[in-house]
Amino acid sequence: MGETPEILWSHPQLAAAVARDDWGTVFRTYRKLTGLSQTKLGERVGLVQPDVSDIERGRRRVTSAEVQQRIVAGLGIPGTLQEAGAGAAAGQTPVSGLALPSxxxxxxxxxxxxxxxxxxxxxxxxxxxxxxxxxxxxxxxxxxxxxxxxxxxxxxxxxxxxxxxxxxxxxxxxxxxxxxxxxxxxxxxxxxxxxxxxxxxxxxxxxxxxxxxxxDADMAATTLNMKAHMAWSKGRADRCVRLAEASRWSAPGTSLGVQGHAVQMAARGHALGGESDEARRLLDEAQDIISRAAEHPEDEPVWMYFYDETWFTLQRGMAAMHLRDWHTAVDHLTVGLDALPDDYRRDKTWYRTCLAHALAASGESARSATVAMASVPDAADIGRPHSWNELHTTAAVLIRQGAKEGRLLIGLLREHD
Incomplete structure (x- = not known):
């Protein structure tokens, strides 16, 4: 592992997960940053691979103090983060960037x-x-x-x-x-x-x-599509697919745009689970639906104003990232970002940080750092926590590869923290 503990545990998603004793997110994020398998992580914390898998999927909770101590020691979790967790239990916010009014x-x-x-x-x-x-x-x-x-x-x-x-x-x-x-x-x-x-x-x-x-069938289906998106963002591939499928069969008669949204969400769930053939098949199906929807935009509900072929190109890039097809991800994200209007400042920030991650993973460290560093001000302003986390992930990938740009990016992130 190329990261020093200090840099690794500066990742805000890891820090927040430790603070709330969310060991499933700790395991998933730690493995994403370090490239460790579930088996190798289990060896560090004294758990077998099936137990690591169950904890990551939320099927098992870590309640034993002895197991928690093994995780802390095995992963080298700094004492300052554990103190932050105690502060959270007392009602303090451990990571200011994640605070949200009730x-x-x-x-x-x-x-x-x-x-x-x-x-x-x-x-x-x-x-x-x-x-x-x-x-x-x-x-x-x-x-x-x-x-x-x-x-x-x-x-x-x-x-x-x-x-x-x-x-x-x-x-x-x-x-x-x-x-x-x-x-x-x-x-x-x-x-x-x-x-x-x-x-x-x-x-x-x-x-x-x-x-x-x-x-309102369109809104009923949209809420299920967005729940699928939330499951995807939490790494729950199966739940993402199930919710997207439920959107299709539980709300018949929805607009083509809403249907296309459901299909691409199912595709992203399959991509997250590493099921490349099914993911690509559904992406092609969604592409056809979205193209037909674009012929009659007046038939779409008003909240689907953002959903067009440019947005779908960006989603193809996200799916390619999950499938670790980094060069394809770079191509789709680059094309999508070039076509995305500047009015979508929040989305442009997010997809730029994803592009930086894909570039780093594809070995283009200098270009990755250029894109990432240019994204830092907007990510600090309107991109927390998601874009901010993605920049930290990009830095971790660069550092793991031995690229000097990783530490430069970490330094810039700290300046804006």
Whole structure:
């Protein structure tokens, strides 16, 4: 292993996982950074390979103090990180970059949308049209400035929408519920973007229920697609595939764009699991669906505005990374980034950090470092935690290869921390 312990454990995803005793994420991230197999990692911590696999997949929890001590000693976890974990248990935030204002849905929202609030206010179509436009503007703003500045204002906006329900009648009542589902989905995405899994899952569940109540198949399927995306981001390939498949069979009649989203999510799940043939077959199927969707963009729900062939090219790059087809990943990510408008600042930051990782893994250390270092300011500003973690991963790959650029990148990341 080429990394020194200090540099390895400076990776924010590792630090956060230790702080919350999430040993599955510790194992997965440690192996990703070091290139160790499950067997070799098990030898370091005194566990057999099946036990390491179960811990990584969440099938087994590490509750024994003796096993935890073996993990700490075997992986060389610094004492400062363990102290941070104790601080987290006492209510302190171990990694400031992962802090997020509380965004969990409360039970009162469901009561209010079910009609528990007595209101004499009448709702008209013009008011709902205005709220539709406002939500669309906030979605586009989030592409540019990231999710953090919008969490509080979007929660208040959802409160406003829900409070309108008691004064709505007939088709307008259905529109209010549909609008509430869209707001909840957006809040879920923002929580997911900040790696707040519990809040994201709760908001997706709330959005899914409201979408079903409003008869909105596209939103119901979208929430399952986004849950699949969350499973993929957590390294849970099987769950990603199952949720994407559920999106297809549980919500028939969805738009071509939503269907294509489900198929490509299933493809990425298979790629994550190393199933190259199935991943490529589904990517080709998704490509066909998305091409047909592009012929009639007016048929797509408003929240799918970002979903086009450029975005899909970037997803092909992500799948290629999981399949360790690094040169193909570089090609797709480069083409996609060249076509992605600057309005998508958050996404451009993310995909640039992925490109830096793919370049490092393909042996192009100098080009990787150039792309990575240019991404640091935006990653520090709007790309935490995901882009920030990817830059640390890129640095670890470069250092493992003995490239001097890795330590230069680590130094720059520390300057912006």
């Amino acid at each position: 965004a969990m849905p409360d039970g009162d929202l469901m009561l209010r949308v079910a009609g528990a609030v007595d209101s004499s206010r009448r709702v008209d179509a013009a008011t709902l049209d205005w709220l539709d436009r406002l939500l669309a503007e906030h979605r586009r703003a989030e592409d540019q400035i990231g999710s953090r500045p919008l969490v509080t204002v979007m929660r208040r906006q959802l409160d406003t929408v829900v409070d309108l329900y008691a004064g709505a009648r007939g088709p307008l009542a259905d529109r209010v519920v549909r609008l509430a589902a869209e707001h909840a989905q957006f809040l879920a995405w923002m929580a997911q973007d900040q790696d707040d899994t519990a809040a994201a899952l709760s908001w997706y569940d709330r959005s899914h229920e409201w979408a079903l109540e409003a008869g």
